[in-house]
Amino acid sequence: MLKPRLIEEKMLILLRQGKVSKWFSGIGQEAISVGVTLALHSDEYILPMHRNLGVFTTRKIPLHRLFSQWQGKANGFTKGRDRSFHFGTQEFNIVGMISHLGPQFGVADGIALASKLKNLNQVTAVFTGEGGTSEGDIHEALNVASVWSLPVIFCIENNGYGLSTPTNEQYNCEHLADRAKGYGMESHIIDGNNIIEVFTKLDAIAKDLRQNTRPVLIEFKTFRMRGHEEASGTKYVPQDLMDQWEKKDPIENFKRYLIAEKILTDGIDDLIKEEFKAEINEHLDIAYAEEVITPSVENELNDVYKPFEYEAFDAESDTEELRLIDAISEGLKQSMEKHDDLVIMGQDVAEYGGVFKITDGFVDQFGKDRVRNTPICESAIIETAMGLSICGIKSVVELQFADFVTSGFNPVVNYLAKSHYRWNQNADVVLRMPCGAGVAAGPFHSQTNEAWFTKTPGLKVVYPAFPKDAKGLLATAINDPNPVLFFEHKALYRSIRQDVPSNYFTIPFGEAATLKTGETISIITYGAGVHWAIEVLEKHPEISADLIDLRSLQPLDTDSIYASVKKTGKAIILQEDSLFGGIASDISALIMEECFEHLDAPVKRVASLDTPIPFINQLEEQYLAKGRFEDELLQLVAY
Incomplete structure (x- = not known):
């Protein structure tokens, strides 16, 4: 806990000197980040927020890389493209936040689902503040985790204020942990300033979840001693409340305990501080010595998408006359056979076969682990697909109608689209988009909304007009490691027929x-x-x-x-x-x-x-x- 505290104190000095641009302080909350991270194995994923420096230091990320990240240097984790803690690293099994907060929970669901599918017996921990719990994505993700019994530890750091808004203006229940009852989920309230309580309880919970998979909601009662970020200050906090929580400082309390137990002395404490300060200064010098980033248009454009080496699978002469809908179904089935871990998710896609019957019979062939009915929650499912991609699993998400993507718009345009550019993490996700008018379906089932996504760098958009093209392009979309929106016109589903090769084949993108x-x-x-x-x-x-x-x-x-x-x-x-x-x-x-x-x-x-x-x-x-x-x-x- 001491190491992130000393780093933060140094950062506050550098902030005033104009050497870092922004800082979100976690002073007073170190016990949570450190205790949770220690309770997890190093190969288990943690999804922290911008107040969880202790996660990064406990995972032993070299400090000069953190300092480079905060200074926008190339040796950081985002090549200067994103700031502070908005980054992830597969090397340390950390998945960073985006400013929209809520998607973290859904991505954690996907990582935990991958653990279940691979029988890894691992847990995933994800953080949010009490303010973030008001976001719809949070509730969707909690519901999905409960319905699917996913091994996720959902950590709420309740520090009393969402920026300056006190909890009594954010929610109308005594404890956020009580919300777990509505999801049929186990919950605990933990003193977030007591490192022994945090670690021992989280260690026990994590060990149990590895064997008995289920989600658990943890509400940590804590307090941040600084403002939301340094520019906001703390004038909105009553002084007596600041004084009350200052007495509960997790580091000072633990230090007194260790001295009382004759484990620590003031001399050893001073020595540890000096060692950490020397390490901090040494690594700051490394970061300072690093050259500033030289802008390169070529580098920026090349990193928007993960490189994709198109592999051509030729169409054979054996053909069958198929409708557009049949060609899509056949192409999807053949891709499921080619990629033995490919997962299909969507409303009613399992036994019912989807509202258009494209996945009819898939459950019998591939099982319910790979063909998954979902609750009505587009955001959480798209985020779950992102989590699967982080763990190397491809997925296809069926949006029942393309119009309904609006309920999952944020993760599409801000998470899937930007992840590779930001921290080199691709989103291996295909979103199937039944679209179009001509079937008297009205304003909410007839849109052809491709322009929303062609505008967004990082997404690929495919829109076939014929059965053969649909089958070949869908195979390519699934092979492509980047996010693809695959538009399927509903009025063409059963009205257009064509001789389609029976074998698995691909058609390249970008060729009209x-x-x-x-x-x-x-x-x-x-x-x-x-x-x-x-x-x-x-x-x-x-x-x-x-x-x-x-x-x-x-x-x-x-x-x-x-x-x-x-x-x-x-x-x-x-x-x-x-x-x-x-x-x-x-x-x-x-x-x-x-x-x-x-x-x-x-x-x-x-x-x-x-x-x-x-x-x-x-x-x-x-x-x-x-x-x-x-x-x-x-x-x-x-x-």
Whole structure:
């Protein structure tokens, strides 16, 4: 406990000197971080927060690497891309936080699930403050852990204030530990300032959980003697409360105990402090001597995604006519056979087979460990998938409808998308996204929301229009170690048929398919738009057009787009999504920048109305771009 305390005291000095940019103090809470970490084995994962320096020092991370991290040096853990404790390290089995707090609990679920699937008999410990427990992700994760009997120790450091908001303004129960009853979960209240109580109780709990897997909720009663972060101060805390907790300082109390037990003397205590101070100064000098980071655009771009060496599996001549939905199901099943630890998670995906029956029969072949029904909690399940990836297990999450991803938006765009860039940890996760209008499903079951994700660096977005493409691209998505959003148009599920190779095969991302070739105009589209365009071209055989099916939107095959537009001189981009802010706008801008001198007409975008998607068919038909595409195409051809 003394080592992190002395480091913190040094950091507060450096903060005032402007040598570190920010500091979140854990002074007064060291017993929790140290006691919990000592109770776990070194190969068991801990997910700390920004007040848990003791986790990092107890795991014996070299101090100069911590100092480099806090100074934004390359020898830290994020290459200067994220600050303070926003990092993880596989070397020390620590998974760092993101500022949104709540996702930590769901990621811990995934790590614990991996332990169960691999029969490792390990526990996972995860931290949050009492303020974070109000976040929805926390409640989702607690429920999932309880339903699945996951060996997670959920640690709540209740220090009385969420920044400046006291507990009586945060929740209306006496003890947060009491909430465990609602999840059917065991809980304990522990004096977080008593290192002996923390360690002995956590050690016993951890030993039991390794054999009798289940989650346990721990509420540590404690206090932080500094502000939320140094800039906020502590003026909002009554002085008598500060005085009361100062008497409970975990280090001073333990020191007195050790001296009383004749284990420690003041002389030995002074010697230990001097040794730690010397180590701190020595490692600070190492960090100071390190060169500042030299910005490199190439390095930044290269680290957004984990490198993926595409392995081609060729399609064989033996084919079978399949609907789009059947091709997806077959591709998913063959991937489950190829990757013997691949996990599928989603609402009703097990015995019921999913709402679209894509996983029908999967439980019989692969078992319920690998085909897992989930509670209705998109955030926690996406976070669980991230935890599985941390432990080297691939997963596919079925969003019942693409619209429902909004309930898990944060972990997609802030955790999955940014992890590799931040600390070199990939998210080996595929999110299946049944999407699209044309089935009279209304505003909450009909969106095609790919533009939310093509905008976010770190995600890949795939959108097939044909059964063969869907099967091959899904196999690639599962092989790819990066997060992939795989869009499946519901209206095409049972309406489009094609001869599909029966074997396992792959199709690379970033290669569009040119379905028709011509000289007059380039039609660029994807998903249902491909079939709308085919209908119009069959009606107007006089139009000599290139028809490009993008297939994947991120990465985007700009070479095929540019080559076609430079040949034809005219471009029309068709999307089902509403117009403003859609991917057609970016493709249009790219064409204007790269092909301007070859254009004989303005680039045209055709999209659905800028309204929510209506339910009744006559309104839905008016909404969709399909009804306007023919006129817009003819006008551009005649320009």
